[in-house]
Amino acid sequence: xxxxENRHEWPILTQRECAALIVTWAFITYLYFRKFTFAxxxxxxxxxxLIVAPAFLSIPCIFSFSTLWRAILMAYSLFYSSLLTITVxxxxxPFHPLWKYPGPIFARVSKFWTFRMAKTxxxxxxxxxxxxxxxxxxxxxxxxxxxxNVEAVTAGFSEGMGKGHLWEARRPPVEPIAVISxxxxxxxxxxxxxxxxxxxxxxxxxxxxxxxxxxxxxxxxLEANSNxxxxxxxxxxxxxxxxxGDMMFGGGFELMREGDKDGLKHFMESGMQNMALLQxxxxxxPIAWRIPKAAGRIVRLRDWSITYAKQRKERGSTVKDVFHxxxxxxxxxxxxPEDIVVTDGLLAIVAGSDTTTTALSGxxxxxMTHPLACKKLRAEIDATFPPLEGNPFDTSTLASMPYLxxxxxxxxxxQPSVPVSVQRTPLPGTGGKQIGSEFIPEGTAINIPPYVxxxxxxxxxPLPESFIPERWLKQPSNEKQQSVDTDNIxxxxxxxxxxxxxxxxxxxxxxxxxxxxxxxxVALLVQKFDMRFAEGYDQRKWEESIEDxxxxxxxxxxxxxxxxx
Ligand code: HEM
Numbered sequence: 293x294x295x296x297e298n299r300h301e302w303p304i305l306t307q308r309e310c311a312a313l314i315v316t317w318a319f320i321t322y323l324y325f326r327k328f329t330f331a332x333x334x335x336x337x338x339x340x341x342l343i344v345a346p347a348f349l350s351i352p353c354i355f356s357f358s359t360l361w362r363a364i365l366m367a368y369s370l371f372y373s374s375l376l377t378i379t380v381x382x383x384x385x386p387f388h389p390l391w392k393y394p395g396p397i398f399a400r401v402s403k404f405w406t407f408r409m410a411k412t413x414x415x416x417x418x419x420x421x422x423x424x425x426x427x428x429x430x431x432x433x434x435x436x437x438x439x440x441n442v443e444a445v446t447a448g449f450s451e452g453m454g455k456g457h458l459w460e461a462r463r464p465p466v467e468p469i470a471v472i473s474x475x476x477x478x479x480x481x482x483x484x485x486x487x488x489x490x491x492x493x494x495x496x497x498x499x500x501x502x503x504x505x506x507x508x509x510x511x512x513x514l515e516a517n518s519n520x521x522x523x524x525x526x527x528x529x530x531x532x533x534x535x536x537g538d539m540m541f542g543g544g545f546e547l548m549r550e551g552d553k554d555g556l557k558h559f560m561e562s563g564m565q566n567m568a569l570l571q572x573x574x575x576x577x578p579i580a581w582r583i584p585k586a587a588g589r590i591v592r593l594r595d596w597s598i599t600y601a602k603q604r605k606e607r608g609s610t611v612k613d614v615f616h617x618x619x620x621x622x623x624x625x626x627x628x629p630e631d632i633v634v635t636d637g638l639l640a641i642v643a644g645s646d647t648t649t650t651a652l653s654g655x656x657x658x659x660m661t662h663p664l665a666c667k668k669l670r671a672e673i674d675a676t677f678p679p680l681e682g683n684p685f686d687t688s689t690l691a692s693m694p695y696l697x698x699x700x701x702x703x704x705x706x707q708p709s710v711p712v713s714v715q716r717t718p719l720p721g722t723g724g725k726q727i728g729s730e731f732i733p734e735g736t737a738i739n740i741p742p743y744v745x746x747x748x749x750x751x752x753x754p755l756p757e758s759f760i761p762e763r764w765l766k767q768p769s770n771e772k773q774q775s776v777d778t779d780n781i782x783x784x785x786x787x788x789x790x791x792x793x794x795x796x797x798x799x800x801x802x803x804x805x806x807x808x809x810x811x812x813x814v815a816l817l818v819q820k821f822d823m824r825f826a827e828g829y830d831q832r833k834w835e836e837s838i839e840d841x842x843x844x845x846x847x848x849x850x851x852x853x854x855x856x857x
Pocket of ligand 1: 471472473484487639640641643644645647648651708709710713714715792793794795797798799800801802803805806
């Protein structure tokens with residue numbers, strides 16, 4: 293369109309003035325969006341800043357660019373290219389508060405870099421490589437650091453720190469959300485108090501008969517499949533799923549007996565990958581939730597959980613299971629609303645089964661690749677629970693077995709179930725947090741990656757990449773650092789760098805139950821079976837198969853078990 297005669301009625305700007313106006317608007321837009329690096333901005337202001345305003349700004353430019361379309365094209369292209377340039381320049385400039393921290397240049401510029409890295413499922417390897425190259429503090433995103441030192445463990449899990457921004461991405465759009473995704477400290481601690489009750493020593497004692505029953509069932513299944521090739525990781529995952537089902541919904545899953553007949557385990561796991569990708573760019577999540585398939589997934593999981601919760605409620609329970617505590621059945625304050633219990637019930641299944649499966653599978657993998665360690669473990673088990681005289685079900689005896697506990701620690705050290713994504717951030721209003729000699733400003737997400745810390749020579753020496761349970765022996769748990777002489781090797785183990793269950797107010801609430809579970813399963817299977825890798829299995833495949841989707845997903849563990857007696 294060619295402009296009409298009455299052009300003098302409009303404010304006339306030169307091309308240069310038009311450009312200055314649009315660049316200024318790009319700068320204002322940048323300042324507005326800067327605070328939304330992690331959280332999503334509101335829809336209407338977003339449309340206003342990004343779509344409507346550039347259109348308005350093209351009006352006074354019409355006369356300098358002779359046609360409306362040219363003015364609009366110029367306004368939008370200059371606006372977006374200026375916005376991009378300002379963002380990139382600021383992120384790599386010395387004015388950025390994280391400027392001084394080293395890291396890959398693309399990581400400084402955009403979270404899409406992290407997204408690409410996460411997509412490989414090999415984040416743990418990439419983080420380790422970055423720390424090897426850049427040191428203990430690495431800038432892994434525009435406003436994100438990874439800190440792998442004990443100072444970060446101490447300060448990161450202490451007061452003034454909250455859950456990191458990745459949990460923003462992991463909250464579904466509908467309330468209530470599960471305890472793990474609650475970032476507001478007061479709200480989190482209110483919900484967490486019910487969880488804490490469910491995992492006191494007394495509560496865990498009540499769960500023991502169910503645990504023993506399920507461990508015995510696992511042994512029966514494995515005996516029925518002895519002397520043939522089986523995927524041990526699969527059986528362990530059926531076991532952990534069934535056990536968590538007992539704890540949460542009074543049973544009913546029966547994966548060990550019937551397999552994944554409803555495909556629910558598979559369905560739960562398939563969402564893990566997408567969530568792990570979304571968490572790298574939290575502000576994309578609300579958009580993703582509008583996709584019917586993604587929202588439908590949540591609805592289906594909720595329906596499923598509601599069905600199980602209803603059944604459990606109708607049936608009641610003779611034991612005070614996790615459901616009982618989350619439901620607040622003991623208290624005079626009255627029941628917790630059902631939708632909260634349903635949401636947290638799903639969390640219990642997801643958080644309690646995959647993590648424990650990963651840990652157990654890793655421990656058995658390392659025992660099979662280290663026959664000497666396996667032999668020592670068996671000697672300890674046989675001496676404590678002679679094979680024909682009793683099964684290793686006594687939890688206090690299991691807790692006192694040094695080599696068994698050393699094996700479990702060493703497995704969790706080398707293969708932590710949550711390898712990288714333990715994330716914290718200074719709470720809003722605190723201004724920031726002192727971590728060792730560094731002051732980390734508010735608005736920074738801080739990853740404290742167990743996988744990297746656990747393989748750090750400063751904390752686990754010598755041979756931090758090797759499976760050596762001896763490094764945990766004779767070390768009183770309350771001592772931070774101690775050198776031990778075993779077989780003429782001097783070990784130095786700093787337990788404060790050992791964080792498979794994270795730490796602080798949002799640490800793993802199921803830690804003590806998981807440990808009891810692992811002790812019993814490891815002791816019983818080592819007591820009952822000789823284990824070897826199935827023929828043709830290339831052992832190197834195990835570590836290659838480990839994928840990090842916040843929680844580790846392992847590959848197959850093909851083994852042949854034969855009964856000892
Ligand atoms: C070896 C087994 C396990 C490992 C390695 C593990 C690891 C973790 C880690 C690292 C976190 C903290 C995540 C963070 O800080 O961002 C966590 C949280 C959590 N875990 Fe576990 N976990 C295990 C077993 C269990 C079990 C058996 C349960 C039982 C239901 C459980 C329930 C939870 C819950 C509810 C949270 C969230 C706590 C909160 O936000 O307050 N976990 N787990």
